[in-house]
Amino acid sequence: MRPLRCLSVKRLLLYFLLGVVLIHVFIGWRLQSATALGKKPVAISGQQNSSKEGKERTDPAQKELFRFDESRVSMACTYTVVVYGTDPKQLPLIVNAAFEEIDRIDQLMSNYNPDSPLSQINREAAKHPVVVEPELFDFIQLCLKYSQESDGAFDITVGPLMKSWGFYRGEGRIPWFFEIWNVMRKVGYQRLILDPHERTIQFSVSGMELDLGGIAKGYAVDRVITLLKEYGIQTGFVSAGGSTIYGLGAPPNRDGWEIRIRDPLAPNDTNKNGGTVHLKNRCLSVAGNYEKFFKVRGTTYSHIMDPHTGYPVQGMLSVTVLTDSGVEGDAIDDVLYVLGVEKSKAYLEKHLGIEAFFYLPDGDKQWKMVNLKN
Amino acid sequence: MPESQQSKGLSRRDFLKTSAVASATAAVAALGAPALINSQTLQDPVIYGFIGAGRQGNFHLKKLSVNRMGRCAVICDIYPPNLEQGVKTIGSNPDKELQDYRRVLDRKDIEAVFIVTPYHLHVPMVLDALSAGKHVFVEKVMMKEEDQIPRVYEAAQAHPNQVLQVGLQRRYSAIYNVAIQMVHNGALGKVQFIRAQWHRNGSWKNPIKDPAFDRILNWRLYREYSGGLMAELGSHQVDVADWAYQSEPISVMGVGGLDYWKDDRDIYDNVSVIFEYSEGRKFVFTSICNNASLDFSETIMGDEGTIEITLGLNSAKATFYPEQKAPDAPTNLVKTANVQEQNWWAGATVKNRGRKIGVPILPNAPSKNPSFIEKEIMYARKWLTEMGVLEVEKDRDAIAVEEEHFFHCIREGKKPISNIDIGAADSRSVIFANRAMDMKQKVFWPGKAEVPASSSEPKKV
Numbered sequence: 001m002r003p004l005r006c007l008s009v010k011r012l013l014l015y016f017l018l019g020v021v022l023i024h025v026f027i028g029w030r031l032q033s034a035t036a037l038g039k040k041p042v043a044i045s046g047q048q049n050s051s052k053e054g055k056e057r058t059d060p061a062q063k064e065l066f067r068f069d070e071s072r073v074s075m076a077c078t079y080t081v082v083v084y085g086t087d088p089k090q091l092p093l094i095v096n097a098a099f100e101e102i103d104r105i106d107q108l109m110s111n112y113n114p115d116s117p118l119s120q121i122n123r124e125a126a127k128h129p130v131v132v133e134p135e136l137f138d139f140i141q142l143c144l145k146y147s148q149e150s151d152g153a154f155d156i157t158v159g160p161l162m163k164s165w166g167f168y169r170g171e172g173r174i175p176w177f178f179e180i181w182n183v184m185r186k187v188g189y190q191r192l193i194l195d196p197h198e199r200t201i202q203f204s205v206s207g208m209e210l211d212l213g214g215i216a217k218g219y220a221v222d223r224v225i226t227l228l229k230e231y232g233i234q235t236g237f238v239s240a241g242g243s244t245i246y247g248l249g250a251p252p253n254r255d256g257w258e259i260r261i262r263d264p265l266a267p268n269d270t271n272k273n274g275g276t277v278h279l280k281n282r283c284l285s286v287a288g289n290y291e292k293f294f295k296v297r298g299t300t301y302s303h304i305m306d307p308h309t310g311y312p313v314q315g316m317l318s319v320t321v322l323t324d325s326g327v328e329g330d331a332i333d334d335v336l337y338v339l340g341v342e343k344s345k346a347y348l349e350k351h352l353g354i355e356a357f358f359y360l361p362d363g364d365k366q367w368k369m370v371n372l373k374n
Numbered sequence: 375m376p377e378s379q380q381s382k383g384l385s386r387r388d389f390l391k392t393s394a395v396a397s398a399t400a401a402v403a404a405l406g407a408p409a410l411i412n413s414q415t416l417q418d419p420v421i422y423g424f425i426g427a428g429r430q431g432n433f434h435l436k437k438l439s440v441n442r443m444g445r446c447a448v449i450c451d452i453y454p455p456n457l458e459q460g461v462k463t464i465g466s467n468p469d470k471e472l473q474d475y476r477r478v479l480d481r482k483d484i485e486a487v488f489i490v491t492p493y494h495l496h497v498p499m500v501l502d503a504l505s506a507g508k509h510v511f512v513e514k515v516m517m518k519e520e521d522q523i524p525r526v527y528e529a530a531q532a533h534p535n536q537v538l539q540v541g542l543q544r545r546y547s548a549i550y551n552v553a554i555q556m557v558h559n560g561a562l563g564k565v566q567f568i569r570a571q572w573h574r575n576g577s578w579k580n581p582i583k584d585p586a587f588d589r590i591l592n593w594r595l596y597r598e599y600s601g602g603l604m605a606e607l608g609s610h611q612v613d614v615a616d617w618a619y620q621s622e623p624i625s626v627m628g629v630g631g632l633d634y635w636k637d638d639r640d641i642y643d644n645v646s647v648i649f650e651y652s653e654g655r656k657f658v659f660t661s662i663c664n665n666a667s668l669d670f671s672e673t674i675m676g677d678e679g680t681i682e683i684t685l686g687l688n689s690a691k692a693t694f695y696p697e698q699k700a701p702d703a704p705t706n707l708v709k710t711a712n713v714q715e716q717n718w719w720a721g722a723t724v725k726n727r728g729r730k731i732g733v734p735i736l737p738n739a740p741s742k743n744p745s746f747i748e749k750e751i752m753y754a755r756k757w758l759t760e761m762g763v764l765e766v767e768k769d770r771d772a773i774a775v776e777e778e779h780f781f782h783c784i785r786e787g788k789k790p791i792s793n794i795d796i797g798a799a800d801s802r803s804v805i806f807a808n809r810a811m812d813m814k815q816k817v818f819w820p821g822k823a824e825v826p827a828s829s830s831e832p833k834k835v
Contacts, residue, residue, distance in 0.1 A: 090581050093577070093579055093580065093581035095581070096576070096581075115687070115688035132440065133440055133463075133465065134462065134463065134464070134465030135463070137465075199465065230455070230583055231581055231583055232583070300820055319700055326670070366828055
């Protein structure tokens with residue numbers, strides 16, 4: 001090919017115009033592909049090439065598979081639901097029903113919503129036993145079970161503590177020692193009085209509050225998975241703000257849903273990660289100090305409280321757990337975060353089927369990972 | 375008072391003058407005092423059966439699960455997943471009935487039934503339940519066809535000791551009661567226009583687990599079972615208009631279309647309806663399914679003020695906007711020359727232009743003639759609410775209140791607020807509105823066609 005300087009002006013212009021046309025065609029194709037995803041079910045070709053040796057072409061009798069996904073904000077985070085199925089008209093309706101279920105749980109369990117049944121308990125349970133609807137009562141009983149098994153490392157009564165550290169207002173503050181001592185008198189799952197026969201809850205101390213924020217997302221994820229299964233969905237994905245993720249089945253031609261764990265020191269840097277896991281009918285839950293925190297004189301204070309001391313947990317960057325359900329994951333990631341690596345070993349010996357990844361600070365701006373599995 | 379002092383809100387004097395016309399005493403008495411107090415446990419809870427555990431049914435069961443005035447003995451639904459969900463929701467381990475609601479009615483231990491089934495089943499089930507000697511709570515709309523109205527009246531008159539209540543829950547909201555009292559007591563001046571909308575953005579379609587149940591689970595989309603948007607949504611709001619105007623409409627006209635959700639449904643996906651009442655009063659209702667920005671609310675407009683009110687998801691909210699009547703308004707009287715008011719102020723003033731100042735309506739307004747202390751407390755509460763120091767008091771959940779009221783009426787032998795007369799009036803509005811849209815003609819209430827539609831035609835002097 002002749003050097004450019006030897007080409008005529010006409011030829012240069014021709015090459016330039018050809019390049020512009022090719023670029024437009026390419027951009028148009030990419031845009032069309034992008035808009036096809038997410039709003040209408042997308043057909044997945046029935047004739048997929050498998051990377052596995054010996055796999056024949058997809059059975060022609062197999063129905064065409066469609067994919068639909070949508071994201072919406074609820075419970076102060078972005079939920080994403082992805083489903084695969086053979087009926088393109090049903091998929092958007094199923095996903096819509098899933099988001100309605102998430103909103104329903106938010107209305108039931110939110111302590112930011114003054115009209116929720118949980119807020120009613122917080123308002124009245126110190127004055128008299130409050131009759132609680134079955135779903136919420138059963139859920140609170142389940143939370144107490146996690147508290148008992150972890151000797152209080154997981155505790156839904158830490159609300160007053162989080163408020164005293166300023167996390168509800170989003171500002172962050174360091175309370176005085178005596179303030180913490182005073183607030184700790186209102187913290188403790190043992191101070192709850194539950195009557196299963198009457199289905200009532202009462203606070204033995206005035207000023208107590210229930211906060212289900214640490215586990216409600218996991219419950220919502222579980223309810224969505226149950227709903228998807230009821231509608232015959234075998235392949236799907238539900239994420240609650242990235243902190244609780246369930247992979248139902250596996251995407252076509254994959255062994256599982258590939259999830260990259262955020263680098264605990266650079267959680268927003270997509271070029272870094274703390275490892276990769278694959279989910280297939282498993283849940284991943286993360287408790288990290290980078291979710292809600294404030295810094296004072298170089299020390300990071302995260303929203304994850306140690307219910308025994310009244311102070312935010314120190315010395316831990318994040319904990320990721322793999323479990324069978326969102327509720328279990330959300331409870332146990334907090335438990336292990338509070339317990340730390342050594343005490344977690346004893347806990348995990350009694351709770352099988354859980355894998356945990358502890359991310360600990362290691363020198364200046366470095367981290368190390370400890371993996372525990374039983 | 376210098377106008378500059380009014381820049382932040384209503385003057386204390388005007389606020390008290392406005393609020394004094396709302397009498398909560400009458401409202402409380404009308405609802406039955408125990409119903410407004412926190413839910414009590416009756417010594418002798420009402421044993422009831424629940425028929426229809428779908429979406430709305432589960433909503434009721436959720437409230438009933440914490441209501442100790444009644445106990446659910448049996449739940450009935452022909453769709454197994456709904457039945458199972460209903461049992462989980464109520465939590466009292468009731469019996470299950472999958473086949474036939476009449477088996478529920480045959481039970482001697484059942485005193486009352488909740489009927490929360492598709493619209494077309496309301497009247498047949500109500501008639502059977504009354505015949506079986508049960509007290510009946512039926513979800514709105516009570517009647518689907520015009521010829522059903524006298525049949526239900528006949529059955530109710532044959533069983534006068536049985537409670538028959540329709541699920542129009544706004545009638546049980548304390549804030550709605552206060553707001554309507556304000557209308558009746560003249561706080562808004564002459565009210566001639568009410569507007570309401572119920573706008574959603576969605577197909578109204580449920581996903582299906584079993585194709586055999588498609589039409590049953592999506593019954594709201596088919597005229598065979600449903601009265602469409604006017605029945606499912608508008609019935610609540612036309613009842614508010616009837617309540618405010620203290621009468622039924624005399625005519626209705628409207629336009630409905632199936633213009634966006636073009637699937638296999640045969641109901642309209644958008645309706646625009648105008649009801650005409652006596653003395654030229656109007657109620658305008660719209661409902662659409664492809665935009666939810668206006669959500670649902672009612673706006674009651676008089677020549678001296680406006681009330682915007684909504685039931686919301688859990689508790690009602692209402693705001694009152696007082697307004698200056700036009701100086702030449704027909705209701706203004708020119709004073710005779712020997713009566714003069716002298717109230718002139720000197721000095722520069724600043725006026726807020728175009729700023730709408732609203733007064734939140736609280737669920738427990740004072741008595742009709744509040745004492746000095748009552749007035750001061752009321753004004754202080756209003757000021758603290760506007761400052762954001764005091765939260766606006768919450769109305770109790772109207773559905774929970776209507777359920778309590780139902781049990782209360784059964785035990786006390788009282789007629790419910792939302793009774794057959796209100797249910798029948800509401801049914802007529804829905805039936806005639808749908809008819810007007812289908813026929814593309816104005817429809818008159820029986821006996822009203824000869825009455826001029828509007829009495830506001832200019833009269834010759």
